[in-house]
Amino acid sequence: MTRYQEVAALLRQRIEHGVYRVGDRLPSIRALCREHAISISTAQEAYRRLEDAMLVEARARSGYFVLPRQAPAQLPAVTRPAQRPLEVSQWDQVLELVGMNRDHGVLMLGRGIPDLDAATLKPLQRLLAGLYRHGDALSASYDSLIGSLKLRQQIVRLATTSGCLLHPDDVLITTGCQEALAIALRTLTSPGDVVAVDSPSFYGTMQILKANGLKAMEIPTDPRDGISLEALELALEQWPVRAIQVTPTCNNPLGYTMPEVKKRALVRLAQRFDVAIVEDDIYGDLSFVTPRPRTLKSYDDDGRVLLCSGFSKTLMPGLRVGWLAPGRYRDQALHMKYVSTGASATLPQLAVAEFAAKGHYERHVREMVHRYQRHRDILLGWVGQHFPQGTRVSYPQGGFLLWLELPEAIDCIRLNERLAEVGVRIAPGSLFSASGKYRHCLRLNYAAALTPETAVAVRQVGEVAEAMLREEAELVG
Amino acid sequence: MTRYQEVAALLRQRIEHGVYRVGDRLPSIRALCREHAISISTAQEAYRRLEDAMLVEARARSGYFVLPRQAPAQLPAVTRPAQRPLEVSQWDQVLELVGMNRDHGVLMLGRGIPDLDAATLKPLQRLLAGLYRHGDALSASYDSLIGSLKLRQQIVRLATTSGCLLHPDDVLITTGCQEALAIALRTLTSPGDVVAVDSPSFYGTMQILKANGLKAMEIPTDPRDGISLEALELALEQWPVRAIQVTPTCNNPLGYTMPEVKKRALVRLAQRFDVAIVEDDIYGDLSFVTPRPRTLKSYDDDGRVLLCSGFSKTLMPGLRVGWLAPGRYRDQALHMKYVSTGASATLPQLAVAEFAAKGHYERHVREMVHRYQRHRDILLGWVGQHFPQGTRVSYPQGGFLLWLELPEAIDCIRLNERLAEVGVRIAPGSLFSASGKYRHCLRLNYAAALTPETAVAVRQVGEVAEAMLREEAELVG
Numbered sequence: 001m002t003r004y005q006e007v008a009a010l011l012r013q014r015i016e017h018g019v020y021r022v023g024d025r026l027p028s029i030r031a032l033c034r035e036h037a038i039s040i041s042t043a044q045e046a047y048r049r050l051e052d053a054m055l056v057e058a059r060a061r062s063g064y065f066v067l068p069r070q071a072p073a074q075l076p077a078v079t080r081p082a083q084r085p086l087e088v089s090q091w092d093q094v095l096e097l098v099g100m101n102r103d104h105g106v107l108m109l110g111r112g113i114p115d116l117d118a119a120t121l122k123p124l125q126r127l128l129a130g131l132y133r134h135g136d137a138l139s140a141s142y143d144s145l146i147g148s149l150k151l152r153q154q155i156v157r158l159a160t161t162s163g164c165l166l167h168p169d170d171v172l173i174t175t176g177c178q179e180a181l182a183i184a185l186r187t188l189t190s191p192g193d194v195v196a197v198d199s200p201s202f203y204g205t206m207q208i209l210k211a212n213g214l215k216a217m218e219i220p221t222d223p224r225d226g227i228s229l230e231a232l233e234l235a236l237e238q239w240p241v242r243a244i245q246v247t248p249t250c251n252n253p254l255g256y257t258m259p260e261v262k263k264r265a266l267v268r269l270a271q272r273f274d275v276a277i278v279e280d281d282i283y284g285d286l287s288f289v290t291p292r293p294r295t296l297k298s299y300d301d302d303g304r305v306l307l308c309s310g311f312s313k314t315l316m317p318g319l320r321v322g323w324l325a326p327g328r329y330r331d332q333a334l335h336m337k338y339v340s341t342g343a344s345a346t347l348p349q350l351a352v353a354e355f356a357a358k359g360h361y362e363r364h365v366r367e368m369v370h371r372y373q374r375h376r377d378i379l380l381g382w383v384g385q386h387f388p389q390g391t392r393v394s395y396p397q398g399g400f401l402l403w404l405e406l407p408e409a410i411d412c413i414r415l416n417e418r419l420a421e422v423g424v425r426i427a428p429g430s431l432f433s434a435s436g437k438y439r440h441c442l443r444l445n446y447a448a449a450l451t452p453e454t455a456v457a458v459r460q461v462g463e464v465a466e467a468m469l470r471e472e473a474e475l476v477g
Numbered sequence: 478m479t480r481y482q483e484v485a486a487l488l489r490q491r492i493e494h495g496v497y498r499v500g501d502r503l504p505s506i507r508a509l510c511r512e513h514a515i516s517i518s519t520a521q522e523a524y525r526r527l528e529d530a531m532l533v534e535a536r537a538r539s540g541y542f543v544l545p546r547q548a549p550a551q552l553p554a555v556t557r558p559a560q561r562p563l564e565v566s567q568w569d570q571v572l573e574l575v576g577m578n579r580d581h582g583v584l585m586l587g588r589g590i591p592d593l594d595a596a597t598l599k600p601l602q603r604l605l606a607g608l609y610r611h612g613d614a615l616s617a618s619y620d621s622l623i624g625s626l627k628l629r630q631q632i633v634r635l636a637t638t639s640g641c642l643l644h645p646d647d648v649l650i651t652t653g654c655q656e657a658l659a660i661a662l663r664t665l666t667s668p669g670d671v672v673a674v675d676s677p678s679f680y681g682t683m684q685i686l687k688a689n690g691l692k693a694m695e696i697p698t699d700p701r702d703g704i705s706l707e708a709l710e711l712a713l714e715q716w717p718v719r720a721i722q723v724t725p726t727c728n729n730p731l732g733y734t735m736p737e738v739k740k741r742a743l744v745r746l747a748q749r750f751d752v753a754i755v756e757d758d759i760y761g762d763l764s765f766v767t768p769r770p771r772t773l774k775s776y777d778d779d780g781r782v783l784l785c786s787g788f789s790k791t792l793m794p795g796l797r798v799g800w801l802a803p804g805r806y807r808d809q810a811l812h813m814k815y816v817s818t819g820a821s822a823t824l825p826q827l828a829v830a831e832f833a834a835k836g837h838y839e840r841h842v843r844e845m846v847h848r849y850q851r852h853r854d855i856l857l858g859w860v861g862q863h864f865p866q867g868t869r870v871s872y873p874q875g876g877f878l879l880w881l882e883l884p885e886a887i888d889c890i891r892l893n894e895r896l897a898e899v900g901v902r903i904a905p906g907s908l909f910s911a912s913g914k915y916r917h918c919l920r921l922n923y924a925a926a927l928t929p930e931t932a933v934a935v936r937q938v939g940e941v942a943e944a945m946l947r948e949e950a951e952l953v954g
Contacts, residue, residue, distance in 0.1 A: 091812055098815060099622045113618050125610055133606035141590050141794050145576045175652050175797070178819040186688075191668060204819065211663075211816040317618050320652070320822045335568055338575060339688040340817060342655040342681065345797045348822070 004045035007036050011046065015055055015066055026056060026064040044291070051289055052259035054224065058289045060370040073384055076254070076392045076405040076441070078228070081199040081218030085239055086434040088210035093413065093431050094203045106420075107457045108445075110427030112252065114313050114400065115371060115447040120364035124315060127351040135347055143346040145338055147173025147323070150353035155323055158356065161291050162249075162284060163298030164307070164325070172324045172337055175344045176317075177282045180308035180324035182208050183336040184278045185243065187306070187329045189214055193242040196235050198227040200403070200432030200441070202252045202280065205245055209434070216434035217241060223394055223403070226251065226258035229265055236273040243276050249293050250283035253403045253432055253443045255396025257293050267299040274304075276329070281309045282322075285365050287398035288373050303328030311352055313399070314365055319348045372400045375446040382455060383444075386462030388469050400447035403429075405440065409472040410465050412442045418464050424457045481522035484513050488523065492532055492543055503533060503541040521768070528766055529736035531701065535766045537847040550861055553731070553869045553882035553918070555705070558676040558695030562716055563911040565687035570890065570908050571680045583897075584934045585922070587904030589729065591790050591877065592848065592924040597841035601792060604828040612824055620823040622815055624650025624800070627830035632800055635833065638768050639726075639761060640775030641784070641802070649801045649814055652821045653794075654759045657785035657801035659685050660813040661755045662720065664783070664806045666691055670719040673712050675704040677880070677909030677918070679729045679757065682722055686911070693911035694718060700871055700880070703728065703735035706742055713750040720753050726770050727760035730880045730909055730920040732873025734770050744776040753806070758786045759799075762842050764875035765850050780805030788829055790876070791842055796825045849877045852923040859932060860921075863939030865946050877924035880906075882917065886949040887942050889919045895941050901934045 001009070014020055027035065032043040047064050050056040056064045097110060146152070152168040159166050174180040181204065189195065191213030197205070199218035209216050217235050220228045227246055235241060248258035248266070258266070270277050279296045287293055297307040306329060310322025321344070326333035355361055376396055383393050383404065394403040406412070412428035419425060429441025444458070478486070491497055504512065509520040524541050527533040533541045574587060623629070629645040636643050651657040658681065666672065668690030674682070676695035686693050694712050697705045704723055712718060725735035725743070735743070747754050756773045764770055774784040783806060787799025798821070803810035832838055853873055860870050860881065871880040883889070889905040896902060906918025921935070 094815070095622070095811070098819070099811070116618060125612070129606045129610035132609055133602055135602070141593060143795070145572070175818040175821075179817065182816055182818075190690075204816070207812070208816045211813055213667075318620070318823045320818065334572070334576070335684070336688055338571070339659055339681070339685045340656065341652040341659075341797065342575070344652075345822065345825070346795045 003038055004042045004049065007032065007038060007042065007046040008049035011050060012053070012055060020066050022066050022068050024066045025062070026066065028063055048260065048289070052225075052261075059373060060288065060290060060366060073380065073391070073393045076223045076394060076403060078222045079199050079220050081220065081433065081437060082435060085194040085215035085217045088206050088216050088434045090203065090431055090433070090436055091207060091210060093428060094207055097203075097425075097427055097431065105423050107424045107453060109454075109457055109461065110425055110443055111445060112313065112401065113317060113445065113447060115368065116316060117448070118364065118367055118371070120360065120367045121315065123358070123360045124351060124355045127354050128348065131347045131351055141346070143343045143349065145334060145343050147171070147344060148346060148349040148353060150357070151321075151349040154353050154356035158285070158361065159325075162281070163294035166325055170325050170327075170330070172326060172330070172333055173344050173349055174310070174322040174324050174337065175341050176312055176320040177280070177308050177310035177322040178204055179337075179340060180310065180322045181205055181278065181280060183324060183333050183340060184306040184308055184326065184329075185209070185214070185245065186212060186336050187326065187332045188243040188276050188278070194239050196232060196241045196244045198246045198251070200253055200429065200438055201245070202247060203431040205280065206432070206434060218434055221254065222256075223254045224256055225262055226256055227266070229262065229269060232266075233269060236269070236275065241273070241275055243278055244270055245278040245280070246296070247280040247283070248296055249281055250287050250396070250398030252280075252283060252399065253394075253401050253427075255394045255399060255401060255403060257287060257289070257397040260294055263294065263296050264299045267296055267305065270304060271302065277305045279305055279307050281307060282313050283399035284309065285314050286369055286372060286400070288369060289397065297325060300327065306333070314361070314368065315352065315355075319352065320345070321348050321352050369398070372398075372447065375400065375449045376402070379444065379446040379449050379458065382458045383462070386459045388462070388466045400445055402444045402446060404442050404444065406442070406465055407469055408440050410440050410468050412439055415442070415461070415465055415468060418468070419461060422460055424460055426461060480515055481519045481526065484509065484515060484519065484523040485526035488527060489530070489532060497543045499543050499545045501543045502539070503543065505540055525737065525766070529738075536850060537765065537767060537843060550857065550868070550870045553700045553871060553880060555699045556676050556697050558697065558910065558914060559912060562671040562692035562694045565683050565693050565911045567680065567908055567910070567913055568684060568687060570905060571684055574680075574902075574904055574908065582900050584901050584930060586931075586934060586938065587902055587920055588922060589790065589878065590794060590922065590924060592845065593793060594925070595841065595844055595848070597837065597844045598792065600835070600837045601828060601832045604831050605825065608824045608828055618823070620820045620826065622811060622820050624648070624821060625823060625826040625830060627834070628798075628826040629800075631830050631833035635762070635838065636802075639758070640771035643802055647802050647804075647807070649803060649807070649810055650821050650826055651787070651799040651801050651814065652818050653789055653797040654757070654785050654787035654799040655681055656814075656817060657787065657799045658682055658755065658757060660801060660810050660817060661783040661785055661803065661806075662686070662691070662722065663689060663813050664803065664809045665720045665753050665755070671716050673709060673718045673721045675723045675728070677730055677906065677915050678722070679724060680908040682757065683909070683911060695911055698731065699733075700731045701733055702739060703733055704743070706739065706746060709743075710746060713746070713752065718750070718752055720755055721747055722755040722757070723773070724757040724760070725773055726758055727764050727873070727875030729757075729760060729876065730871075730878050730904075732871045732876060732878060732880060734764060734766070734874040737771055740771065740773050741776045744773055744782065747781060748779065752781075754782045756782050756784050758784055759790050760876035761786065762791050763846055763849060763877070765846060766874065774802060777804065783810070791838070791845070792829065792832075796829065797822070798825050798829050846875070849875075849924065852877065852926045853879070856921065856923040856926050856935065859935045860939070863936045865939070865943045877922055879921045879923060881919050881921065883919070883942055884946055885917050887917050887945050889916055892919070892938070892942055892945060895945070896938060899937055901937055903938060
């Protein structure tokens with residue numbers, strides 16, 4: 001047993017024997033170091049183990065706390081998608097969500113939009129304004145295809161916190177993370193190929209599969225720790241899988257973070273079957289665990305992980321600044337980037353680079369993590385109060401998205417239609433499946449979830465669901 | 478004979494009989510109206526005929542002038558590309574041009590970058606700065622997928638000058654014209670399909686064909702009036718062509734504008750063979766003819782023309798604001814747009830919309846057209862002075878790109894390598910062909926071609942070419 005495992009085991013024992021009780025604050029990292037004469041990284045590793053086991057939770061700027069033995073509500077069941085590659089449908093439903101003109105009367109509870117009102121974001125606005133006002137002719141022109149060197153240097157610096165040692169030449173700036181995902185998948189596949197995905201899975205990626213004539217092999221996924229490696233292995237044995245696409249950190253929509261041992265095992269499995277991995281890490285920096293969890297990419301020693309990320313969830317979606325670390329597929333990815341949109345806009349890149357170089361990025365993300373963690377707890381409370389009995393709900397480890405599994409009788413596309421009448425919209429679960437599974441599930445956003453209007457809207461979602469359940473029962477009765 | 482044909486015939490006679498001599502200014506539109514008791518549009522149509530015949534030339538804010546019977550230098554020959562569909566290569570050469578980090582020591586004579594120093598562009602910078610400084614949370618977020626309504630309304634207004642009657646819902650905002658072209662071609666084709674293209678043809682489009690596994694059927698093209706309809710018809714009969722891709726107005730790289738009768742005939746031909754047309758009009762508003770020539774799209778009565786354009790050549794490339802009018806392919810194009818980059822950045826769209834709504838766009842474009850026309854004549858003079866005997870050169874009707882056909886013995890990739898030693902770069906002709914034809918051709922940019930440094934650089938290109946020709950002769954001798 002290594003040192004950190006020993007310390008973790010000791011802490012676990014103390015929790016189980018009631019030395020530390022639910023909600024108690026555990027010793028600080030520093031205190032743990034003194035107590036056991038261990039290094040900071042060993043103490044962090046010990047707490048990481050306990051987090052993975054869902055025994056403790058890190059709270060930003062406060063320390064580690066003992067979690068209830070049961071998560072506040074029951075977690076959604078392990079998913080059971082189809083056992084074969086499927087063509088992707090659901091575009092009409094996705095278009096309804098993303099194609100909508102912004103209407104000030106409608107409360108969008110379902111979209112993946114961060115809180116944009118934080119004071120810590122102001123320096124970015126100032127930087128953008130200054131650059132657009134005084135930018136020279138060169139920055140109004142095309143940048144080099146790979147993107148601004150200043151920004152790539154900052155990305156390399158930030159990525160070290162996720163365990164990645166990249167070189168600026170390993171990073172390619174894209175027009176949002178969506179373009180990074182599209183380039184990565186197009187680089188790896190040809191029409192007709194099979195891609196293994198966690199399930200439920202981000203609808204934007206599913207629609208990339210559809211647009212490229214790819215088939216989705218949806219793998220059973222555990223809302224606590226992610227894609228089932230056993231089921232994935234079986235799929236790799238049975239089907240000609242060309243790529244694995246997962247969101248292992250602050251998963252969209254389930255909110256879990258895959259434990260590090262499992263991440264390492266996933267990379268090894270991909271190596272064994274010689275398959276590439278497309279890792280979506282767009283919410284990764286919004287992890288409630290500090291320092292943030294490692295990426296799959298950090299375990300990648302032969303360049304098979306294509307890491308996709310960007311600043312749409314941490315800063316502003318409207319900037320459209322994303323990035324791709326394409327590993328050994330750099331040349332093909334660069335070609336795909338060129339034909340897709342040419343070089344990305346220069347000035348937003350320079351503004352983000354400057355924002356990060358001055359330390360504003362870390363400060364803003366800390367603030368957001370703190371805020372989102374509070375919002376999650378508040379939203380969980382509301383859901384507990386207002387939703388039908390039998391509702392299961394995710395327990396997000398980061399980000400700002402909540403996944404709800406309602407009683408099977410409730411069709412969330414119909415729920416959404418009925419909510420439209422009262423000016424509220426959710427994201428129906430079927431968007432997150434190739435073939436429209438998860439119809440009784442839905443996704444909510446708690447990025448800006450604290451106004452009385454939001455409270456009313458969430459209650460309305462619960463009440464309409466409750467009403468639909470009653471009507472269903474009457475029909476059956 | 479219609480009224481405008483009669484007036485055109487009369488003017489032609491007077492030119493041929495020397496009533497008006499080379500360089501003379503012809504009667505103004507207003508004078509012509511009074512003289513013949515015709516309407517303004519009839520007078521314009523008459524001059525348009527004479528322009529198509531290359532007998533007269535419109536100069537912005539000055540009127541119509543008699544052209545020399547021979548263009549100043551001999552035009553390049555009608556091109557003779559391969560007579561079969563080809564896979565596209567040349568990526569390495571394109572990457573060298575577009576992937577280069579900007580280096581202040583190097584004079585880029587080859588790239589498609591407009592003049593960004595004009596005072597008429599300042600209001601756009603002010604608008605951008607103001608929006609980024611004070612923009613609300615909504616505009617920092619995702620816009621609707623189709624793009625800002627304000628901008629689409631302005632595009633619809635501007636497109637009327639090219640004879641297009643669009644509705645804002647017919648227009649989809651993209652991340653630069655490159656994304657519009659990529660979406661249009663991906664919407665129409667599957668890997669292995671054949672696309673007919675004018676030749677030489679923009680390398681960005683050729684690389685889209687490559688990235689999507691498409692084959693290019695390069696059609697012979699006349700540097701005076703564009704793609705040969707006879708050769709195109711033959712190709713449509715012989716090969717399973719899925720789409721026709723052309724740049725008929727202010728062509729890149731040849732600079733011609735296809736006469737309107739020929740544009741109409743091209744649309745009819747596409748209808749007869751039931752093929753879609755991808756029209757690249759990115760340089761169209763920079764036509765030296767006022768009002769600007771009509772688009773193919775303006776003759777499209779069954780939605781088969783996908784019109785691609787944007788503001789990278791008229792305003793700033795770094796904005797990455799383009800647009801696509803996808804005709805009957807709107808739904809598929811919207812899906813492709815979503816998976817490619819999601820919604821495009823909002824604030825640049827709002828800034829361009831405001832810039833256009835206030836009349837700044839027309840003012841800026843008028844200024845640029847005036848400037849580019851002068852630059853063209855100056856650059857043509859320099860080329861005449863410094864380039865080897867036998868050099869043929871295009872006579873651009875708009876835009877800011879010149880195409881040179883050097884004596885066959887000169888390899889422009891080698892020429893470019895030798896120019897790198899003196900800090901000058903051109904765009905070698907082989908980029909503009911699927912299979913590396915046009916090796917003895919090159920493209921120059923005259924957007925900002927008036928500094929003494931540029932004069933020296935152009936002379937160097939000519940002198941190095943001359944030297945290569947001598948060396949070649951000595952080797953043979």
